[in-house]
Amino acid sequence: MNYLSEKHKTLSESQQSGLMKWFGQLPMDKKAVAIGLSLTVGIGSAAMAWQGTSSDRIYFCVKTPKKTLVCQDKNNRPFRMTPYYWEQWKQEGMPRQVVRDPAMGVNGLVKATNPYKAFWAFGGFLGFALAGWMLRHCQDEEKQRAVFEDIAQKRDAAKAEMAARSELLESCRDVAIAEVQLQADLDLVANDRTVDIQKAEIYAHTEIEVTQMEATDAIFEAQTAGMTEEQKAEYIKQLREMKTPYLQGSQTLAGTIDPNDKVTGSEAGAIASQDNKTAWVQNLIKQTALIWGNQGGGKSWLARYVIQLKKQAGYRVIVLDPDSNRSEWRGVESYHSWDDIEQQIRDYVEELESRLKTFNNSSLSESQWRQKLWAEGKALSLICEEATTYGDFIKDAELLDKFGKLALTKSRKQEMPLTVVAHNNTQTCLFGIKGLHNLVSKMLQVECLAEVDSVTLQPLSTGKAKVKLDSSNEWLDVHLPTMSVKISDFSSPTPAAESHPIPPIDKATLERIYELEINIGGKADSSPTPSLTPVAQSLLQYLQRTGRTSAVIQEIQPNFKVKGQRFSSEELKRLFNELVENGLAVWLDANTIEIAQNQTDGQNGQN
Numbered sequence: 001m002n003y004l005s006e007k008h009k010t011l012s013e014s015q016q017s018g019l020m021k022w023f024g025q026l027p028m029d030k031k032a033v034a035i036g037l038s039l040t041v042g043i044g045s046a047a048m049a050w051q052g053t054s055s056d057r058i059y060f061c062v063k064t065p066k067k068t069l070v071c072q073d074k075n076n077r078p079f080r081m082t083p084y085y086w087e088q089w090k091q092e093g094m095p096r097q098v099v100r101d102p103a104m105g106v107n108g109l110v111k112a113t114n115p116y117k118a119f120w121a122f123g124g125f126l127g128f129a130l131a132g133w134m135l136r137h138c139q140d141e142e143k144q145r146a147v148f149e150d151i152a153q154k155r156d157a158a159k160a161e162m163a164a165r166s167e168l169l170e171s172c173r174d175v176a177i178a179e180v181q182l183q184a185d186l187d188l189v190a191n192d193r194t195v196d197i198q199k200a201e202i203y204a205h206t207e208i209e210v211t212q213m214e215a216t217d218a219i220f221e222a223q224t225a226g227m228t229e230e231q232k233a234e235y236i237k238q239l240r241e242m243k244t245p246y247l248q249g250s251q252t253l254a255g256t257i258d259p260n261d262k263v264t265g266s267e268a269g270a271i272a273s274q275d276n277k278t279a280w281v282q283n284l285i286k287q288t289a290l291i292w293g294n295q296g297g298g299k300s301w302l303a304r305y306v307i308q309l310k311k312q313a314g315y316r317v318i319v320l321d322p323d324s325n326r327s328e329w330r331g332v333e334s335y336h337s338w339d340d341i342e343q344q345i346r347d348y349v350e351e352l353e354s355r356l357k358t359f360n361n362s363s364l365s366e367s368q369w370r371q372k373l374w375a376e377g378k379a380l381s382l383i384c385e386e387a388t389t390y391g392d393f394i395k396d397a398e399l400l401d402k403f404g405k406l407a408l409t410k411s412r413k414q415e416m417p418l419t420v421v422a423h424n425n426t427q428t429c430l431f432g433i434k435g436l437h438n439l440v441s442k443m444l445q446v447e448c449l450a451e452v453d454s455v456t457l458q459p460l461s462t463g464k465a466k467v468k469l470d471s472s473n474e475w476l477d478v479h480l481p482t483m484s485v486k487i488s489d490f491s492s493p494t495p496a497a498e499s500h501p502i503p504p505i506d507k508a509t510l511e512r513i514y515e516l517e518i519n520i521g522g523k524a525d526s527s528p529t530p531s532l533t534p535v536a537q538s539l540l541q542y543l544q545r546t547g548r549t550s551a552v553i554q555e556i557q558p559n560f561k562v563k564g565q566r567f568s569s570e571e572l573k574r575l576f577n578e579l580v581e582n583g584l585a586v587w588l589d590a591n592t593i594e595i596a597q598n599q600t601d602g603q604n605g606q607n
Helices: 006-014 018-024 028-050 083-093 117-223 229-241 265-272 279-286 299-313 338-360 366-375 387-393 397-409 437-442 507-517 534-545 569-581 597-606
Strands: 057-063 098-100 289-293 316-320 333-335 380-384 418-422 444-452 459-468 475-479 550-552 585-589 592-595
Touching: 018 117, 028 117, 057 083, 279 289, 279 299, 279 444, 279 569, 279 585, 289 299, 299 316, 299 380, 299 418, 299 444, 316 338, 333 338, 338 380, 338 397, 387 397, 387 418, 397 437, 534 569, 569 585, 569 592
Parallel strands: 289 418, 289 444, 316 333, 316 380, 380 418
Antiparallel strands: 057 098, 444 459, 459 475, 550 592, 585 592
């Protein structure tokens, strides 16, 4: 045994007998023999102690008045006692009716058959105790040995792993060196080719500039032919100071060389898109969405605005609002008691499951199925106001769990979109359900932003929000529709969202600026939709050229490209959204748009 210190060793040896010291020095086979002998002695002694009697017995009877002998009690146990107590009884006055049993032994005396019974029992105890002691000693030694063996195995495994890694690194070193050398050679060759190409580009650019300068000089000489030097100087001064009707304000031709005095394409697009700053709300009509934010952020007003749009689109709208009454929701179905809300949720789940089952058993395509639902007037939209409290008052947790899973995943294609209004986008605020974090994080969300008034300390809407599109992780800044009053009567038309667009620059002026400043000497290409970016314009022309009435991102992505460049799903989604904001298409779902009818008709007319 390994000792921690000399004191530890002294204490351990002082509590260990010489027998155990001797036993500990024996090999394992002799230890097993010693334990076997000890057990044999214990078993044999116990067996000997079990047999016979350890003392003499005197059996006696009681003589009855009828001169009969009764030698047993009522339980048929014989009357007997040791000679010592027999003598004691005689001295104290034994009745004359008590006589020895003549049928037992010699005059009732039966000698002991095992007078050393106590010694045999002690021998059995000693044998078993000694065997247990030796087994315990062997067990302690085995535990210590197991620890060392485990350490040795781990050491050997670590050595083998290090040897394998060393061998692998050694074998890969030459390959890595060769790869580095090859890469260096390739970089050197590529650098030489790049230098050659740059030289050629510089030479070509220089030749172009020289040619342009010569052409400009030739044009100027032709324009000033016959003029004196004074007339040429006056002509040049007049050109620099002259204002042109094609520029704005106080711009002059000389001033157009200032980059800060130009109207860029992005500014023109921003000016033209002011009227469409709330077009993003169209995404909330046909998709399942979550509207959330702090108190006063405008989420309830936005939900009412969306409900009005849903009604105009043809949906049957059902509102669940536990904190209101029917007077706040005139023109739509509304339910306000918890019993009615729970029943509507149950009806919604049953209807959605029924539609899924019917669609799965039909032979209709998804587009045909959705057209059939609209034709039958089954387009339904459920609005859940104050969804944060649903989990506290609706005790059927299984119903809420099923409702959450089905509504967030299966509702759109069955024309049963759900709009949830809550205080946060956590699972607790979303009906109090659990286990749907991934579904919530991927759904269409709108966060309405609020601020605290510095005077009244009351939360107020900023008129702004953040939107996260379906299956996207990017939050986009948007403007909320501005309304002067809260919508409570949904039978009236949607109040127009207030906007203050900047007066647009005349189209002819923009084209003339482009011709003067960018496309000098060439003719500016006319665009049917100036507010579109060039890439979005190319996408619209592609859709018109292929005669599509609708477009899906997954179908367009492999086929659409501009100058050999393809686009990711997120880029195509932004281009689709640009077409929607300009009124050229509408969203059918998160990945599908429908091209406006006038766009396809115009293209067909041209053909």
